[in-house]
Amino acid sequence: MSERLAIHGGTPVRSARLPYGHHIVGEEDRKAVEEALRSDWLTTGPAVSRFEEAFARVTGSAEAVAVANGTAALHAAVFAAGIGPGDEVIVPPLTFVATSNAVLYQGGSVVFADILKDRLTLDPEAVERAVTGRTRGIIAVDFAGQPADLAELRDIAVRHGAVLIEDASHALGASYRERRVGSISDLTTFSFHPVKVITTGEGGMITTDDSSRAGRMRGFRNHGIGRDAHQRERTESWMYEMTVLGWNYRLTDLQSALGLAQLQRLDGWIRRRGEIAASYDRRLADLPEIELPSIAPGRTSAWHLYVLRLHLERLNTGREEIFRALRAEGIGVNVHYIPVPWHPYYQNLGYERGRWPVTEAEYERMLTLPVWPGMSDQDVEDVTTAVRKVVRYYSR
Numbered sequence: 001m002s003e004r005l006a007i008h009g010g011t012p013v014r015s016a017r018l019p020y021g022h023h024i025v026g027e028e029d030r031k032a033v034e035e036a037l038r039s040d041w042l043t044t045g046p047a048v049s050r051f052e053e054a055f056a057r058v059t060g061s062a063e064a065v066a067v068a069n070g071t072a073a074l075h076a077a078v079f080a081a082g083i084g085p086g087d088e089v090i091v092p093p094l095t096f097v098a099t100s101n102a103v104l105y106q107g108g109s110v111v112f113a114d115i116l117k118d119r120l121t122l123d124p125e126a127v128e129r130a131v132t133g134r135t136r137g138i139i140a141v142d143f144a145g146q147p148a149d150l151a152e153l154r155d156i157a158v159r160h161g162a163v164l165i166e167d168a169s170h171a172l173g174a175s176y177r178e179r180r181v182g183s184i185s186d187l188t189t190f191s192f193h194p195v196k197v198i199t200t201g202e203g204g205m206i207t208t209d210d211s212s213r214a215g216r217m218r219g220f221r222n223h224g225i226g227r228d229a230h231q232r233e234r235t236e237s238w239m240y241e242m243t244v245l246g247w248n249y250r251l252t253d254l255q256s257a258l259g260l261a262q263l264q265r266l267d268g269w270i271r272r273r274g275e276i277a278a279s280y281d282r283r284l285a286d287l288p289e290i291e292l293p294s295i296a297p298g299r300t301s302a303w304h305l306y307v308l309r310l311h312l313e314r315l316n317t318g319r320e321e322i323f324r325a326l327r328a329e330g331i332g333v334n335v336h337y338i339p340v341p342w343h344p345y346y347q348n349l350g351y352e353r354g355r356w357p358v359t360e361a362e363y364e365r366m367l368t369l370p371v372w373p374g375m376s377d378q379d380v381e382d383v384t385t386a387v388r389k390v391v392r393y394y395s396r
């Protein structure tokens, strides 16, 4: 006899729902923000460059440019790559909409290329097939925190004169062949939304070794004006020139102070995320109804997400009911992501369903379990208890 599920009126594993992601803000964060609040600078001031310098050091890149959010980071990267109308950029369909939207902002065309079934990142062979004479960029997404096939993608980019942009919104703290994410692609973007690895409330960063691209992005985040207020004050000059069409994508000093404080705990948080993932692996390995995430050799994941896949043929219900049953047990499961070309906006642009068989089939069986460094061992156990309870109930 299996236990009565909460969705059928049974007792839930947890009474209060465990969210799939959650930030950690401690005393050191509050102190840092308060100090910024007491300073002369609320927005672009000394904390921004301190955060940028520390971030460049942590990721092993020459330059880091702070912006208002991860979407702005992608937009600035697409701008710095020189992408415009008539240019094609290859993007995986399994990502958040912001990845491909950034290409559209600059008037470029999005070409979706399918993903690898085992690790859910861009398939280099599919990318190669999608290349045309107009390809100017590839945006790889480090899905769930695992770096994409960056060496193969770089090789394709170099052969076709395209820029490799890496959307590492999930992957701060991950590594690829002993190199830290942020030091590998031409341009790497990060997000500091509260569910991401570190947070500034809203915030983003681009890393690059190309100082001329970094300079262009610093202008881009400030209306296309070369020098910001902090630089003008230091040089005693009122002179400024707008040279390109930029945006107000500035990160504030308050946010940068928070980001700098958060960055100090990155290693410990990544370690804890890894422990939680390893614990899920251990506690769920014997369930034939699910497939656990796989990390390729030579890579470490930042474990932004733990995405398992249901073997639907071994279950007598669909993903939808499993999702609702786990939510009823108090587990904040989620689904990442609806394939981007399926959204009405992209459908209206003419993208048809059925062109990305791996993405579209895997999407139907994906389920994200909670992972965040503040989870206790009991939280982790609750998740696996609930997964075992629900999956057993629906087992064929």
Ligand SMILES: *Cc1c(COP(=O)(O)O)cnc(C)c1O
Pocket: 069, 070, 071, 072, 095, 096, 098, 099, 141, 167, 169, 170, 191, 192, 193, 202, 203, 204
């Ligand atoms: C979070 C996220 C973004 C956007 O970041 P924001 O800071 O929310 O603008 C872009 N791409 C991916 C893959 C993300 O997960």
